Each structure stands twice: as C-alpha cells, then as structure tokens.
Amino acid sequence: MKGMIDFEASPIFGIPAMDGSGAREGMLIDGPQGWGEFSPPPDCDDRETARWLTAAVEGGTVGWPDPLRGLIPIAVTVAAVDPAVARRVVEDSGCLTADVTVAAHPGSLADDVDRVEAVRDSLGREGRIRLNANGMWAVDEAIHAIALLTKAAEELEFVGQPCRTVVETATVRRRVDTRIATSVGLADAADILILRSSPLGGVRRALRLAERLELPCVVSSSNETSIGLTAGLALAGALPELPFACALGTISSLSGDVVVERRSLRPVDGHLPVAPMPAMPAPELLARYAVTDQGRIDGWRRRLQSARALV
Numbered sequence: 168m169k170g171m172i173d174f175e176a177s178p179i180f181g182i183p184a185m186d187g188s189g190a191r192e193g194m195l196i197d198g199p200q201g202w203g204e205f206s207p208p209p210d211c212d213d214r215e216t217a218r219w220l221t222a223a224v225e226g227g228t229v230g231w232p233d234p235l236r237g238l239i240p241i242a243v244t245v246a247a248v249d250p251a252v253a254r255r256v257v258e259d260s261g262c263l264t265a266d267v268t269v270a271a272h273p274g275s276l277a278d279d280v281d282r283v284e285a286v287r288d289s290l291g292r293e294g295r296i297r298l299n300a301n302g303m304w305a306v307d308e309a310i311h312a313i314a315l316l317t318k319a320a321e322e323l324e325f326v327g328q329p330c331r332t333v334v335e336t337a338t339v340r341r342r343v344d345t346r347i348a349t350s351v352g353l354a355d356a357a358d359i360l361i362l363r364s365s366p367l368g369g370v371r372r373a374l375r376l377a378e379r380l381e382l383p384c385v386v387s388s389s390n391e392t393s394i395g396l397t398a399g400l401a402l403a404g405a406l407p408e409l410p411f412a413c414a415l416g417t418i419s420s421l422s423g424d425v426v427v428e429r430r431s432l433r434p435v436d437g438h439l440p441v442a443p444m445p446a447m448p449a450p451e452l453l454a455r456y457a458v459t460d461q462g463r464i465d466g467w468r469r470r471l472q473s474a475r476a477l478v
Contacts, residue, residue: 171199171228174475178448179458179467182392183422186246191390191421192458194467196220198227201444204395205471206365216470217477218368225369226398226444232370234404234441240264240412241434242297244388246420247271247278250285256419257289262437264295264324264412266387269316270303276312283319295412297324297348302331309339317345324411325359327387348385351376359411360384364398365391373402387414392425393432397445400432404441415439425452 177197181190193206203223207216225231243260245253245267257265265286269279286296298316300309309329317323325346330336337356340347348359351367360382366389367373377384386403388396396415403413416434418424424431430446432439458464 172196172224174471177205177471178453179464180392180425180453180456181458181463182424182456184246184390185420185422186248191392192463192467193391193395194223194471195394195425195448195453196223196227198224200230201227202394202447203227203398203445204365204391205474206389206391206395207470207474208389213473213477215366216474218372219365220471220474220478221372222365222367222369222398223395225371226401230443231398231401232374232405234401235407236404236409237441238438239386239400239403239409239415239441241416241437241439242266242295242412242414243416243434244268244414244420245282245286247275248282249278250281253282254285254289257286260416260419260434260437262412262416262434263290263293264297264437265290266297266299266327266414266416268301269298269312270300270308276315279312280315280319283316287320292321295324296320296322297327299327299414300329302328304329304339306330306335306338309335310342313339313343313345325385327361328353351380354380354382357382362386362402362406363389364402365389365395370398370402370405374405377406383408383410385411385413388417390417390420392421393418393430394425394445394448396432396439397442400439400441412437423452423456425449425456427452 205223207219242264243262346358349357
C-alpha cells in the first residue's frame with residue numbers, strides 16, 4: 168500500500184458546515200484504483216486515526232466487496248437548524264426518512280421539538296423520523312426528551328446514541344418504548360447497530376463486525392464529502408440485509424463538496440447509487456476549499472504520518 172500511493176501529494180480541504188459549527192477538514196488520498204477520504208475528527212487517537220486511513224485507501228487499492236443491491240434508500244440528515252431550514256432540507260432531498268439532530272447544546276429541547284415538528288410536517292404521516300443525540304443526554308434527560316420528541320414526531324423509528332456509556336444507554340433502553348441504536352462500542356445496550364465505514368477501518372471490517380454482533384444494521388456517514396460517502400454506500404450495498412434507510416444524505420450539512428455538482432451525492436427520489444469507485448475531485452473545488460494555514464497543514468501531515476506508521 169505504501170508504495171502505491173503518493174501520500175505527500177494528498178490535498179487538504181476544509182468545507183464550512185451549513186450550521187456554522189466550523190469546517191469539515193480532511194485529506195484526499197489518490198490510490199491506483201480511485202480516491203479515498205481521510206478525515207478523522209480531532210479527538211481520535213493514533214489507533215483510531217489508523218483505522219480511518221485503512222478505510223481511506225481500501226477502495227483505491229483492493230476495491231470494495233461486490234454489492235447485493237444497486238440503489239440505497241437514504242435518510243436525509245437534518246442538522247441542528249431552525250424549523251424553516253429543516254423543512255426545506257427535507258423537501259429538497261426527496262427522502263421518506265429523516266435523521267434529525269437533537270441535543271446539540273444544553274437547553275436545546277424546545278428547539279429540538281420545533282425542528283422535529285417541522286420535519287413531520289414536511290414528510291407527512293407516511294415518512295419516518297429518527298433522532299441522533301450524539302451521546303449528549305444524561306439518563307433522565309434522555310427519557311424526558313424522548314417522550315416529548317416522540318409526541319412531536321408522532322412516531323419515532325429509533326433514537327441514535329442517546330447517552331455516552333453502555334450503562335446509561337442500557338438504562339434508557341429499559342425505560343422507553345422506542346428502539347435504541349448505537350455504534351459498535353455500545354452495542355450491548357442497543358436494538359440496532361450503527362455502522363460507519365471510516366471509523367471501523369473500511370467496508371470489509373464493518374461487514375465482519377455486523378456479522379459477529381448479529382443486530383439489525385443502519386449505515387451512517389461521518390459527515391464526509393461525496394468521496395468519503397461512496398464507501399458508506401459500498402457498505403450499504405454489501406450488507407446481507409438492509410432494513411433501514413441509510414444516514415448517508417449528509418452532503419446537505421456541508422456548504423460545498425469536492426466533486427462537481429452532477430457527481431455530488433445528493434439523494435434523488437430518496438436514493439443514492441452504489442458506485443464502483445468515487446468521483447474524482449474537481450481541481451477548482453480543491454482550490455476553493457484548500458486549507459492554507461500552515462499550522463493546520465502541518466498538523467494534517469503529522470496525523471497522516473502517525474497513521475501510516477500503524478497501518
């Protein structure tokens with residue numbers, strides 16, 4: 168792998184988030200068979216960062232497993248935005264399922280209720296709503312919030328990551344009627360397993376984990392660009408069963424992309440295709456979103472070097 172890729176030439180990008188929370192930064196890795204995205208969040212340790220690198224080079228070196236389906240049903244991601252924006256995001260997506268961010272900051276419950284009500288109004292009664300709390304609730308907060316948000320949504324498909332720990336999540340699960348979805352680390356307290364290709368080390372590793380844990384799975388993004396999202400679609404395409412729409416409609420949470428508009432992974436009629444490889448980044452977009460601060464550039468080069476030492 169190390170001899171096939173010119174890591175030193177990997178461009179570094181930073182795309183502002185639509186909700187004003189900062190920029191999504193990362194590197195694009197040009198492999199012999201295609202591009203990949205290396206964009207671990209700042210709090211990843213070296214071993215976690217190495218898994219992100221393994222995932223970033225998988226598609227461009229060994230390729231992905233053969234898909235079992237060609238079109239993936241998508242849940243549009245609704246960030247912590249005001250109700251009018253939430254309604255517009257859902258309407259523009261064409262999706263029948265919405266993955267709604269809640270608990271983005273302390274005291275956000277009233278705003279969360281308004282956002283969920285707007286999403287229900289946009290989707291209609293037949294649409295599905297799920298919540299993503301990102302582990303931000305304490306137990307009693309989660310139980311109270313889930314009750315109010317269930318009323319606002321009329322019905323919830325599931326709640327993702329209500330609390331940070333297994334014990335807290337398990338307690339919430341026992342005390343609410345709504346299904347609970349969590350990532351691999353909290354799977355013992357879950358009804359549904361959330362799979363994200365990049366943090367797990369790629370499509371193949373995620374598939375092996377799903378087989379071992381034997382829970383219904385939903386595939387989610389890590390807020391990547393269209394290049395990174397292609398791996399999530401490959402994972403969704405290769406899972407033996409796909410009972411839920413996948414939370415891979417996250418391009419709407421970014422103010423731009425690194426591929427041209429016609430190749431950007433925005434759902435059409437609520438679906439996205441499984442592709443054999445990502446689109447190529449557009450030079451003009453790499454220039455537009457290039458990170459130019461030397462300190463940040465050096466930081467990304469150091470993270471890449473540390474990850475390579477462990478791969």
